Amino acid sequence: MYFTDHCLLKGIPGSPFTECMADLIAYRDMVGLGVSPEYSREEKELNALASFWFVCEMGADALHEIRVWHWFYDHPEASVEELKKVTIDIANDIWNEYFADIFGVRDIPIFSIYSHFINGSLYLHSYPLGNIILMQLEEYFEGKDFEEEMVRICTIGKLTPDLWMKEATGESLSSEPMLRAVRKAIDNYN
Numbered sequence: 001m002y003f004t005d006h007c008l009l010k011g012i013p014g015s016p017f018t019e020c021m022a023d024l025i026a027y028r029d030m031v032g033l034g035v036s037p038e039y040s041r042e043e044k045e046l047n048a049l050a051s052f053w054f055v056c057e058m059g060a061d062a063l064h065e066i067r068v069w070h071w072f073y074d075h076p077e078a079s080v081e082e083l084k085k086v087t088i089d090i091a092n093d094i095w096n097e098y099f100a101d102i103f104g105v106r107d108i109p110i111f112s113i114y115s116h117f118i119n120g121s122l123y124l125h126s127y128p129l130g131n132i133i134l135m136q137l138e139e140y141f142e143g144k145d146f147e148e149e150m151v152r153i154c155t156i157g158k159l160t161p162d163l164w165m166k167e168a169t170g171e172s173l174s175s176e177p178m179l180r181a182v183r184k185a186i187d188n189y190n
Contacts, residue, residue, distance in 0.1 A: 009157030013164045015123060019130025021154075023051075024137060028146070044138065045188060048181035051135055055128040055178065060094050062124040064111040067094070069122060087112045133165070135178035140169040 012018060027047055030036035067090045072078065078086075091112035100106045117124060141149050153168040165173040 005155075005157075009159070011158040012154075013159055013161045015126035016129035016133055016161070017164070019126050020133040020137065023130065023134050024150070045181070045185035048135060048138075048178065048185045051131040052178060052182045055131050055175075056098075058124060058131075059128040060098060060111050061114050062128055064091055064094055065114065065117045065122060065124045068118070083118070087115070087118075132175050132178055133161075133173065135181055136165065136169060136171070136174060139177040139181065140171075 012021070025032075027043070028039050031039050064087075068083075068087050071086050071090070072083065075082070075086075088109045091109040092107045094111055095108045096106050099108070114124060137153070156164055156167045159167065162173045165171065
C-alpha cells in the first residue's frame with residue numbers, strides 16, 4: 001500500500017478488503033512456509049466451500065447486527081432486558097427466514113451469540129463481504145503470478161469498493177465468482 005501513487009489514496013477501500021487480504025495470505029501459508037509446493041486444486045475447492053458457508057453464516061450474523069442496531073437507534077431509551085429480548089427475537093427471525101427450512105428446526109437464536117457487537121462498531125459485514133471479494137480475486141489470480149498481482153492490487157489505493165475491484169480484476173464486485181467456485185467444487189466431489 002505504500003507504493004500507491006497518490007498519498008491521499010494510500011490504503012484500501014474498507015474493512016472487508018482487510019479481511020480479504022488476510023485470508024488471501026492465510027490460504028497460502030503452507031506454500032509461503034515451504035511446507036507445500038503449491039496451493040492445490042483440492043485446497044482451493046475446500047476453501048471455496050468453506051468461504052461459501054462462512055458467507056452464509058457470517059452474513060446472517062451481520063444482518064443480525066444491523067437489525068439490532070437499527071432497532072436500538074429507534075429505541076435509545078431501551079432497557080437491558082428489552083435489548084436482550086429484541087436481540088434474541090431478531091436472531092430467531094433471521095434463523096426462521098433463512099435457515100429453518102434447511103435444518104428443519106425453528107427459533108434457534110444462535111446468531112445472538114455475537115453479542116460483543118453491542119459495544120463495538122458495525123463490523124460483522126466485513127467478514128462475508130471479505131470472502132466474496134476473496135473468491136473474486138482467487139478466480140482472477142488463476143494462472144497469474146500471485147506475488148505480482150498482490151503487489152499490483154495493493155497499490156490501487158483507497159477507491160470505492162466497486163471501482164477498486166474493477167481496477168483489480170476488470171469486473172465489478174460480484175458474488176458470481178464464489179458461486180462458480182462452489183459449483184465447481186461440488187461437481188468435483190460428486
